[in-house]
């Protein structure tokens with residue numbers, strides 16, 4: 001396998017690496033304005049790695065101003081300089097339709113470009129999307145163009161036809177094989193090392209509570225990728241709800257003994273939130289653990305999916321009112337670790353806290 005040449009700084013020692021190291025030092029001292037200023041100078045001097053670092057920060061306002069349009073300009077300038085990471089990031093933006101019109105064909109073109117330039121992420125995504133799996137990885141020089149052309153987007157966006165009703169009131173459904181085991185592994189890879197002790201939202205603010213001992217990770221547009229965007233598109237097709245009404249998706253992780261005690265997902269009237277969280281979608285990324293069932297105590301239901309299955313439910317009743325029967329828990333895991341991909345869906349365009 002070829003080595004991925006574009007890990008920041010790794011092959012740039014000759015040019016901007018010392019200054020990028022200085023950016024790291026400034027960040028380490030929480031001098032974020034200075035770090036951003038230095039990145040601006042490096043990017044202005046034509047350094048593509050600095051353009052990507054700055055672009056990613058400005059995309060999400062992480063220790064930087066929130067300036068998505070400037071971020072896209074920077075990333076495109078880096079793409080023109082053949083930066084692999086910039087191409088991979090642009091693929092995610094085009095797939096998600098984030099700060100630009102959604103364009104799947106452009107997303108795949110960017111992935112191909114990123115893969116050809118050596119982005120490990122773009123390569124992994126393209127191999128997964130093309131269904132090439134391990135055989136593809138074993139090839140000395142995969143044909144990225146051919147792989148890009150073999151991606152069957154329609155199949156990725158079409159959810160499984162079989163749905164099993166688990167309960168009618170509240171409406172709870174299970175669909176088998178929503179995602180392949182390889183896709184589940186990929187998603188776990190995106191969350192591993194990033195999950196942090198989870199907080200609980202009580203309608204006013206988020207805080208650590210004894211009710212919730214698991215960890216989570218919210219994807220932003222930098223942490224997500226084309227695979228995540230396609231999963232959301234597939235959820236949209238399954239639930240018949242638009243992606244623009246979806247909150248940022250989350251990874252949930254439970255180590256042995258960890259749990260999420262009985263709670264509701266609906267938040268209507270909560271401080272600062274517009275609208276209601278009307279549906280919850282949970283994708284089971286693994287099944288080699290014990291315990292950890294999803295329990296709805298008010299209707300006496302306990303369920304869990306196998307790897308790749310999903311369970312989804314409505315948090316409101318047929319008249320759109322918060323449904324008190326949707327009280328639910330993630331029971332304690334007794335052995336192994338449990339990984340879920342979770343997506344909440346709103347009754348309107350999701351604008352976050354405002």
Ligand SMILES: O=C(O)CCC(=O)C(=O)O
Nearest residue numbers: 260265293294329330342
């Ligand atoms: O982990 C589980 O099984 C439940 C997750 C859950 O209840 C939630 O995300 O609201």
